[in-house]
Amino acid sequence: MHENNTDNNDVIICRCEEISKEEIINAIRNGADTVTLVKKYTRAGMGLCKGKTCSIVIQRLIAEYSSKSPDQIPFDIEREPFRPIKISVMGNYEDENALVDHEICLKRK
Amino acid sequence: MIEKKADVVIVGGGIIGCSTAYGLAKMGIKVIVIERDYVASQGSGRNAGGVRVQGRLPAELPIAMEAVEIWKTLDKELGINSEYRQTGNVFLASSEKEKELHEKMAKRLQKQGLKDVRVLSEQEVRKVIPALKQGMCKGGSYCTIDGMANPLNTTFGYANAAAALGVEIIEHTKVDSIDLANTRVDGVTAGDLKVKCDTLMVAIGSWSNDLMEPLGIKIPITPCRNQIFVTEVLPPIVEPFLLTPIVYCNQTYNGNMFVGNVDPDDYCLGNSANPNETKRTARDIIRYIPALADASIIRAWGGPLDLSADDMPILGDVPGTEGLVVACGFSGHGFASAPYIGKLLSEHIGLGKSSYSLDAFRYKRFQETNAKVDENVYAYGQAIGKNR
Amino acid sequence: MFEVDLLIVGAGPAGLCAALEAGQEGLSVLLVDENAKPGGQLFKQIHKFFGSEMHKAGTRGFRIGENLVREIAECPNITLWLNSVVFSAIDQNHFEVVHNCSVQVINTKKVIVATGAIEKGLVFPGWTLPGVMGAGALQTMININRVRPGNKLLMVGSGNVGLIVSYQFLQAGGESVILVEAANRIGGYGVHASKIRRYGTNIITGCSVESVSGNGKVESAILAKVDDKFQTIKGTQWEEKVDIVAIAAGLYPLMELLRQLGCEFTMCPPLGGWVPVHDERMETSLNGIFIAGDVSGAEEASTAMEEGRLAAWSVTYDLAKCTKNKYESVRIDITKRLEALRSGPYGIARKNAKDSIYAIAKNFSKLR
Numbered sequence: 001m002h003e004n005n006t007d008n009n010d011v012i013i014c015r016c017e018e019i020s021k022e023e024i025i026n027a028i029r030n031g032a033d034t035v036t037l038v039k040k041y042t043r044a045g046m047g048l049c050k051g052k053t054c055s056i057v058i059q060r061l062i063a064e065y066s067s068k069s070p071d072q073i074p075f076d077i078e079r080e081p082f083r084p085i086k087i088s089v090m091g092n093y094e095d096e097n098a099l100v101d102h103e104i105c106l107k108r109k
Numbered sequence: 110m111i112e113k114k115a116d117v118v119i120v121g122g123g124i125i126g127c128s129t130a131y132g133l134a135k136m137g138i139k140v141i142v143i144e145r146d147y148v149a150s151q152g153s154g155r156n157a158g159g160v161r162v163q164g165r166l167p168a169e170l171p172i173a174m175e176a177v178e179i180w181k182t183l184d185k186e187l188g189i190n191s192e193y194r195q196t197g198n199v200f201l202a203s204s205e206k207e208k209e210l211h212e213k214m215a216k217r218l219q220k221q222g223l224k225d226v227r228v229l230s231e232q233e234v235r236k237v238i239p240a241l242k243q244g245m246c247k248g249g250s251y252c253t254i255d256g257m258a259n260p261l262n263t264t265f266g267y268a269n270a271a272a273a274l275g276v277e278i279i280e281h282t283k284v285d286s287i288d289l290a291n292t293r294v295d296g297v298t299a300g301d302l303k304v305k306c307d308t309l310m311v312a313i314g315s316w317s318n319d320l321m322e323p324l325g326i327k328i329p330i331t332p333c334r335n336q337i338f339v340t341e342v343l344p345p346i347v348e349p350f351l352l353t354p355i356v357y358c359n360q361t362y363n364g365n366m367f368v369g370n371v372d373p374d375d376y377c378l379g380n381s382a383n384p385n386e387t388k389r390t391a392r393d394i395i396r397y398i399p400a401l402a403d404a405s406i407i408r409a410w411g412g413p414l415d416l417s418a419d420d421m422p423i424l425g426d427v428p429g430t431e432g433l434v435v436a437c438g439f440s441g442h443g444f445a446s447a448p449y450i451g452k453l454l455s456e457h458i459g460l461g462k463s464s465y466s467l468d469a470f471r472y473k474r475f476q477e478t479n480a481k482v483d484e485n486v487y488a489y490g491q492a493i494g495k496n497r
Numbered sequence: 498m499f500e501v502d503l504l505i506v507g508a509g510p511a512g513l514c515a516a517l518e519a520g521q522e523g524l525s526v527l528l529v530d531e532n533a534k535p536g537g538q539l540f541k542q543i544h545k546f547f548g549s550e551m552h553k554a555g556t557r558g559f560r561i562g563e564n565l566v567r568e569i570a571e572c573p574n575i576t577l578w579l580n581s582v583v584f585s586a587i588d589q590n591h592f593e594v595v596h597n598c599s600v601q602v603i604n605t606k607k608v609i610v611a612t613g614a615i616e617k618g619l620v621f622p623g624w625t626l627p628g629v630m631g632a633g634a635l636q637t638m639i640n641i642n643r644v645r646p647g648n649k650l651l652m653v654g655s656g657n658v659g660l661i662v663s664y665q666f667l668q669a670g671g672e673s674v675i676l677v678e679a680a681n682r683i684g685g686y687g688v689h690a691s692k693i694r695r696y697g698t699n700i701i702t703g704c705s706v707e708s709v710s711g712n713g714k715v716e717s718a719i720l721a722k723v724d725d726k727f728q729t730i731k732g733t734q735w736e737e738k739v740d741i742v743a744i745a746a747g748l749y750p751l752m753e754l755l756r757q758l759g760c761e762f763t764m765c766p767p768l769g770g771w772v773p774v775h776d777e778r779m780e781t782s783l784n785g786i787f788i789a790g791d792v793s794g795a796e797e798a799s800t801a802m803e804e805g806r807l808a809a810w811s812v813t814y815d816l817a818k819c820t821k822n823k824y825e826s827v828r829i830d831i832t833k834r835l836e837a838l839r840s841g842p843y844g845i846a847r848k849n850a851k852d853s854i855y856a857i858a859k860n861f862s863k864l865r
């Protein structure tokens with residue numbers, strides 16, 4: 001919807017990693033013109049919520065501070081797990097219920 | 110068709126390509142780096158950041174040690190925060206027999222000048238890593254000058270420093286072929302871009318043979334996928350880089366824990382993880398570090414390893430094609446030594462000689478001796494896995 | 498490994514309707530939802546539904562959900578896993594789920610992704626203060642947990658969500674609501690707007706929140722007039738004492754699974770921004786991966802239910818569990834009902850948006 005345009009550059013955009021608007025704008029000015037690169041430059045979106053809140057705002061900022069239009073700014077690549085999964089849960093499985101053929105794993109790109 | 114010209118073209122915007130470009134730019138040489146995706150998009154942005162000296166093969170040890178000296182002042186040099194810290198590196202021995210191998214290895218390393226390595230008892234290991242469950246090892250080898258750094262910050266740091274010195278980095282551009290003029294390198298073609306150069310360095314890791322094979326050169330490397338999962342930010346749990354015979358973990362500067370498997374056997378390339386391995390590593394790591402049970406995994410990914418036939422990189426000229434230099438085969442430990450390797454390669458290209466001889470890493474060794482893993486020193490290498 | 502004909506991710510209205518339809522046609526169905534109760538957004542909806550008779554208008558949202566859940570329980574072909582989250586697509590046929598605190602892989606022939614939509618955030622100084630929340634979160638607190646976290650509400654956004662949650666806040670005993678909308682007209686239905694006006698609520702269009710402040714929690718907000726580019730008009734700021742701020746800035750599809758699988762997306766602002774490209778049969782750019790409901794573009798429960806049915810029938814037909822004639826006649830019926838739901842001054846924009854997405858899908862449908 002609306003990005004209000006008062007400067008307020010110290011406002012936090014990524015709550016999980018505590019990344020400010022200013023840090024994100026700097027990254028964009030240094031060439032980070034995708035959500036993926038903003039993440040890799042600043043850590044915004046690297047936290048527990050995986051950018052569920054801040055991705056949209058970062059897309060808006062990229063549109064505002066780079067030459068890209070919104071339809072050129074997709075989301076970051078999604079890597080599993082989509083939701084935080086405890087290590088003890090990830091490690092709790094029975095081979096026959098949870099492991100797939102090695103061939104299937106090799107095909108994943 | 111767009112045409113450009115440079116003294117040196119480097120294909121591959123990983124840490125090897127970027128650190129070499131930086132070294133060359135410091136000598137005032139005009140360099141163009143061409144990267145298929147973006148800087149650090151592959152191994153250099155996906156690795157665990159381990160900076161390990163212990164366990165290195167004899168020819169590589171001096172490089173790894175000198176790299177540590179560079180790491181110590183790298184932040185100042187590049188104006189970055191690489192998050193480099195000397196946390197130490199602990200490699201567990203799961204049996205008395207493994208412990209003996211560690212002892213043999215430590216003796217060799219000490220003899221070669223690495224004073225900071227010693228073999229610990231289980232009790233001593235658990236002093237260094239109190240979170241380690243009792244009864245999981247018979248001791249381990251501990252090297253105090255080892256540590257870790259942030260791969261993204263470091264690789265971006267080299268790229269930015271190179272760019273500031275005038276290196277042109279062309280991203281999202283895949284080099285399709287190497288152009289020759291008779292037996293000499295003339296340049297490269299990348300889509301409708303042609304770049305002429307005097308020297309061409311190919312630093313594209315696992316993809317090296319894509320460009321070399323058409324020239325009739327086959328580099329003995331096997332591409333392999335390795336993977337990591339990362340947790341949410343945690344309080345300090347494990348200080349050193351911890352290698353066990355099956356899994357490893359290291360806690361980043363921010364507090365996220367990286368967990369990976371030691372001996373990958375996915376002979377494929379891909380940036381997503383093998384879901385079977387993610388589960389196995391999760392199960393394995395909490396056997397060693399039970400305190401990680403409740404930590405949440407937030408992301409898993411894969412990255413390329415370029416395993417060479419003798420576990421050592423291939424660096425330097427390619428006989429028969431003048432002006433062609435390769436740098437690949439890092440066999441899972443190219444990040445740690447990159448600050449020095451980039452320097453050596455830039456010396457080799459820019460000055461025609463390097464401060465440490467690259468001879469042991471020459472491509473020709475495979476034709477001469479059918480080089481393969483040296484069983485004597487590798488005994489430990491085998492246990493330590495193919496990476497780090 | 499759990500093997501089924503059809504995996505449905507998300508048991509909101511879209512997923513519930515899809516499961517019921519496919520289950521009744523004889524497909525083995527696994528329906529998975531991360532919540533303790535099925536129904537998705539429906540269970541928060543204590544108000545009577547808008548829409549037509551056929552779409553249970555006048556019935557309260559959670560009742561619609563309860564009825565569906567009862568029917569599903571009676572269908573032997575449907576397995577329902579609650580408190581279970583699908584966290585990865587290994588490939589188009591293998592999906593990882595946490596079920597009973599352990600990991601299971603589902604091996605399925607087809608998938609319907611019905612994961613709904615999530616709220617868009619809005620960022621302004623003070624947005625991280627306790628007391629600032631999404632309108633959906635406020636609705637959950639009031640309708641499900643029966644707690645009202647404050648007395649004086651500032652609602653940002655006048656779509657149906659903003660209007661309905663404001664109304665529910667007042668019904669729950671809230672003292673006052675100020676509702677601001679950056680556009681120059683109210684986004685949601687007139688009936689909902691007049692309901693809250695009757696409570697004395699001030700709906701201010703062409704206005705937005707500039708900042709929120711308070712000592713450890715929300716105490717006041719600075720509001721300002723904005724121009725047609727949503728930029729603050731200097732000098733129009735004023736302060737309001739509020740103790741809770743809810744953001745209803747719209748929803749966007751929750752597409753994690755589809756992004757991981759590598760579906761194609763297109764930018765479609767009327768449906769929430771990036772949406773998965775899909776055809777009239779609800780199939781995405783990937784063979785066998787279907788979508789339904791808000792994940793295909795944020796709309797309403799009524800359209801979600803119809804899309805769920807449609808997707809289920811497409812899967813049923815693709816698995817050769819019904820005749821072409823049967824499928825075509827059902828498809829035409831559902832399509833007609835969807836068109837009826839997407840008519841009128843509010844619906845037409847969504848219909849046009851959907852049509853433009855189907856048009857893009859035509860290109861890849863031929864390739865398959």
Ligand SMILES: Cc1cc2nc3c(=O)[nH]c(=O)nc-3n(C[C@H](O)[C@H](O)[C@H](O)COP(=O)(O)OP(=O)(O)OC[C@H]3O[C@@H](n4cnc5c(N)ncnc54)[C@H](O)[C@@H]3O)c2cc1C
Pocket residue numbers: 120121122123124125126143144145146147148149150151152153154155156157158159160161282283284285312313314315316319320334335336337369411412413414436437439440441442443444445446496497
């Ligand atoms: C999971 C994992 C963990 C690891 N952990 C460690 C560790 O702890 N410590 C350590 O020292 N090492 C580690 N490594 C190894 C380390 O990542 C590599 O050795 C190092 O990054 C190699 O750098 P590079 O520049 O040679 O290759 P890369 O970073 O892979 O760069 C090669 C680049 O070439 C580009 N490219 C490919 N083909 C073309 C083309 N035709 N045209 C243009 N560009 C092209 C690619 O896009 C890529 O960016 C790990 C690796 C993995 C996968």
Ligand SMILES: Cc1cc2nc3c(=O)[nH]c(=O)nc-3n(C[C@H](O)[C@H](O)[C@H](O)COP(=O)(O)OP(=O)(O)OC[C@H]3O[C@@H](n4cnc5c(N)ncnc54)[C@H](O)[C@@H]3O)c2cc1C
Pocket residue numbers: 082506507508509510511512529530531532536537538539542545546547548581582583584611612613614633636657658659661662751789790791792795796797798799800801
């Ligand atoms: C305040 C408000 C009032 C509304 N009023 C009306 C109204 O009057 N009339 C009307 O027609 N519509 C109304 N709606 C809209 C309606 O609620 C939604 O359009 C509808 O619920 C969408 O249905 P869905 O099945 O697509 O998604 P949802 O209802 O959002 O359900 C999706 C489900 O999938 C689950 N899920 C997501 N990802 C995963 C995963 N990876 N693993 C497991 N589970 C997962 C979610 O937890 C959720 O339970 C209202 C919405 C709101 C917020």
